[in-house]
Amino acid sequence: MPTIHNLFEPVTGTWQFIVADPSTLSAVIIDPVLDYEPATQVITTTAADALLAYVKEKGYKIERILETHVHADHLTSSSYLQHRLSQTQGFKPPIGIGKRITQVQNLFGRRYQIGKEEYEQVFDNLFEDDESFAVGELTATALHLPGHTPDHLGYKIGGMYLSSVNPKIQTTNACVSDNVICGDSLFHADIGTARCDFPGGDAKNLFKSGRRLLDLDEHVKIWPGHDYPPPDREPVPFLTVGEHRRLNRHIKDSISEEQFVKMRTERDASLKEPRLLHQSLQVNVRGGRLPAPTESGQRMLHLPLKLNGLEW
Template structure:
């Protein structure tokens, strides 16, 4: 049995553990089912200040069409609740979905007469350089697209709610989690307990680092809620937006308390060796190192992405 009760309709959650008497945020979890992504709007109930975490830009690889339905739902939620969005936060440069951070920044600056900065961890520059070179994206296209490059353990506020950017490497070297009140938004570090953890086979990924990051998360108080960046529910289970630290320590199939670092590295390495590349890998990385900005149009008006060919030994 899980030690927590949750209302999936509005993201409100209750823990049987004692709570720290600090200002707690209101959390809206919005699931994007095509890529299995959790998007979050997190606000201070006393000031209506808010942040948006890991928003999705819709993309259809069959037609190459980009649409903004998911992002527009976040804008509608923000408008309905009367929030002022102070920041847009990315946990890392995602490889499985496109970010709508720049689109939201533009739209929000028109709505609230304030341009919310886009934040990410300071190590993004190494990721941008690597994938910029791989995909032919010039430095001018990604050099200043992120407004805030968070230092490790850098603190900030959302209205009267305290928050902290926490370095959680393993899935990617630049990966951050955001501790907001008694919650941590852990991106692609931990998933639901029946899935375990994220892959570590991307450039700069490391299973030992991910194990240490998971222990960092699970060293928080048992009552702290862990909100993952994705869920891929098997048949018969709805997407679940959070579990407590206590839940993961008892039940997470990869990092519960009875699993050692050596066991984790072995199982993660074996599993990663048999995983296919993410379906939107190439499109996502080219857009996401630009913080969601689109490639500049050619003289023809087309905006192009680069997709590598698999030649299977052929060459001419």
């Protein structure tokens, strides 16, 4: 079974993960955060450097950096980590994400007037649905879990990697995995599920994705992408499938698809947009790379104005 280290980034409520094979010390980093202060536009690497320090302390060799989706609430540090690790490890770990990322990149590339040369081929691996790959001697499988976004993945990790005639794409149904890094599909039971009102989001798809996770064995651990704990509890890095089936306020066993879609649609209509929505999307469709500098040497992000019907 893998060793999973969960590092909580409290400003954005994000869980970052290092998942390692204890027998080989090979590891992957999943959903790392790049620090950004919107009041000053200052980018720092405190969270990312903490990941690097932890990797060094444990003696891990990072084989891949993985994204569950293009996040709309924090900037990714994948590109920064790739650059730093290429210096310390002697090779550049590829950045992986789901194959539908091109839909998301094209949409937001047009919306924010980002040239295709800034976001095409910034991800090294575009995973097929249910594609498996090795983490040391462990098996990881990319699960397509749409609903929050159309490109959304989870990563099922555990068991031994099985050789195949086609090693790029292989299913491992016979291999029991005890962990799923589920991104923004399920949250802690008292929070429920993620919103579905982003472009390409769909409440019916999220219900199906949630039930796909909850159809796994009861002991399987579900590791979410975020937690937003109330004052009376600490952040919780995982719950089991069984706990979600009994306790998840949005998608436990007693809730039907019709009830879920109605609840999710009404709830999403009342939510404010994420605080770092525009900044996050513009950096994340670039795979964590910063915008190209202007003639004056500045790197610029676009922020849309809301006029509330005013024209002059």
